[in-house]
Amino acid sequence: MTDLFKEFKKGLWKDNAVFVMLLGMCPVLAVTNSATNGLAMGLATSFVLLSSAIFVSTLRHIIPHQVRIASYIVIIATFVTIADYFLAAMLPPISKALGPYVPLIVVNCLILGRAEAFSSKHGIATSISDALGMGTGFTGALIILGGIREILGNGSLFEVKLLGDWFEPWIVMLLPGGAFITLGLLIGFINYFTKKPVALGVSLGEDIGYREKGQFVTANEAYGQHQEKSSPVVTEKTE
Amino acid sequence: MEIFIIFISASIVNNFVLTYFLGICPFLGVSNKIDSSFSLGLATTFVMVITAVASWLINHYILILFNVPFLEYVSFIIVIASMVQLVEMFVKKTSPVLYRALGIFLPLITTNCAILGLALFAVLRDYSFIQTIVFGIGAGVGFTLAIVVMAGIREELEMADIPYPLKGAGITLIVAGFLALAFMGFAGLISA
Numbered sequence: 017m018t019d020l021f022k023e024f025k026k027g028l029w030k031d032n033a034v035f036v037m038l039l040g041m042c043p044v045l046a047v048t049n050s051a052t053n054g055l056a057m058g059l060a061t062s063f064v065l066l067s068s069a070i071f072v073s074t075l076r077h078i079i080p081h082q083v084r085i086a087s088y089i090v091i092i093a094t095f096v097t098i099a100d101y102f103l104a105a106m107l108p109p110i111s112k113a114l115g116p117y118v119p120l121i122v123v124n125c126l127i128l129g130r131a132e133a134f135s136s137k138h139g140i141a142t143s144i145s146d147a148l149g150m151g152t153g154f155t156g157a158l159i160i161l162g163g164i165r166e167i168l169g170n171g172s173l174f175e176v177k178l179l180g181d182w183f184e185p186w187i188v189m190l191l192p193g194g195a196f197i198t199l200g201l202l203i204g205f206i207n208y209f210t211k212k213p214v215a216l217g218v219s220l221g222e223d224i225g226y227r228e229k230g231q232f233v234t235a236n237e238a239y240g241q242h243q244e245k246s247s248p249v250v251t252e253k254t255e
Numbered sequence: 256m257e258i259f260i261i262f263i264s265a266s267i268v269n270n271f272v273l274t275y276f277l278g279i280c281p282f283l284g285v286s287n288k289i290d291s292s293f294s295l296g297l298a299t300t301f302v303m304v305i306t307a308v309a310s311w312l313i314n315h316y317i318l319i320l321f322n323v324p325f326l327e328y329v330s331f332i333i334v335i336a337s338m339v340q341l342v343e344m345f346v347k348k349t350s351p352v353l354y355r356a357l358g359i360f361l362p363l364i365t366t367n368c369a370i371l372g373l374a375l376f377a378v379l380r381d382y383s384f385i386q387t388i389v390f391g392i393g394a395g396v397g398f399t400l401a402i403v404v405m406a407g408i409r410e411e412l413e414m415a416d417i418p419y420p421l422k423g424a425g426i427t428l429i430v431a432g433f434l435a436l437a438f439m440g441f442a443g444l445i446s447a
Contacts, residue, residue, distance in 0.1 A: 038283070038424055041283065042368040045279060046275065086336055089332050090329055090333070096328055097329065116376060119375055120277075120368050122371060123367065123371050188436070191439065192274055193432045193433065193436035193439065197433075200424070201425070201429065203428065204418070204421040204425035206420075207420035207421070
């Protein structure tokens with residue numbers, strides 16, 4: 017039980033998908049012009065994350081290793097279709113506000129990343145708690161970002177007016193530029209307090225990666241190991 | 256004329272990266288060096304054009320013909336994944352150096368939202384076959400433009416004295432924010 021809780025907790029803060037691992041940036045930036053949209057997007061993503069985690073961990077011994085990525089993507093796309101049709105039928109205004117970003121959950125790196133790095137190696141219960149934690153962390157990050165942008169850009173939160181008429185809305189916060197700048201400053205703010213264990217000063221390409229047994233594995237390293245292990249690439253033919 | 260407008264709109268006015276936030280992962284991840292970002296831009300453009308053609312054909316000759324619109328996402332993503340596989344094999348054979356330089360980001364084009372976004376937008380806006388191809392080229396050129404500009408700025412930033420919490424991701428996002436604001440200058444160029 018404590019193990020399950022540990023898996024749940026790490027997604028909330030230590031390995032937060034948005035602020036620490038920088039995964040799934042497209043929806044994070046695109047739909048956070050209000051806290052409501054952020055919440056809806058977060059819930060839709062969490063649903064897909066949870067359902068695909070259950071499926072992938074159930075089928076992890078059946079899916080052949082070579083075609084696993086393709087199989088995961090088909091599973092994910094199926095659940096995204098369900099989420100999209102559900103939103104369109106039950107909550108048309110939200111479905112309209114999110115637009116093409118709901119189908120784009122298919123290519124959210126967070127979901128495929130968790131399927132490959134976690135669910136394909138762990139049992140159902142562990143995978144569920146991991147997915148719940150990651151989903152909650154992702155939703156929380158979207159609400160924080162959406163909340164800040166809505167308060168500054170519109171003077172309201174969850175469409176309830178917070179600031180009076182004296183407040184001149186910062187329109188720039190609702191525009192694309194405001195999204196980038198807010199997230200950049202937020203990440204800087206969090207780094208200032210946590211000092212994450214990534215060697216500071218390295219270029220961003222090496223920041224992208226995941227933690228394994230307490231060690232930060234950069235994406236390029238992981239890919240290199242995978243390539244060496246799985247297929248000795250024959251690029252130069254020996255005579 | 257209409258085709259020209261689609262091209263300018265997709266590449267500059269409604270730039271995929273800076274207005275629609277599509278393709279942010281490679282935009283932040285591979286924009287260290289101008290050379291590698293330019294090659295990634297070319298690879299992405301190539302995949303985009305092929306995907307645009309394939310998704311148009313699938314949409315018109317399978318999904319609409321057999322009335323199975325709910326298979327849209329599944330079929331598009333499968334086409335994209337196989338196209339990326341094709342490009343990867345091609346690059347591996349022709350240019351091992353480029354293959355190593357692109358590293359993980361070549362297979363990751365599959366999960367590049369810009370590609371699927373392109374296919375979805377083309378269906379949503381009901382483009383004709385020619386329009387879809389032009390839209391694909393325009394979006395690819397826009398992506399390449401944005402990522403190369405970003406790489407140019409970041410090569411200069413390498414020497415700058417940035418406050419440590421903002422190093423890496425933070426400053427890159429802030430620079431992208433200013434770039435997006437700069438691109439807004441084009442907003443009045445084309446109406447609708």
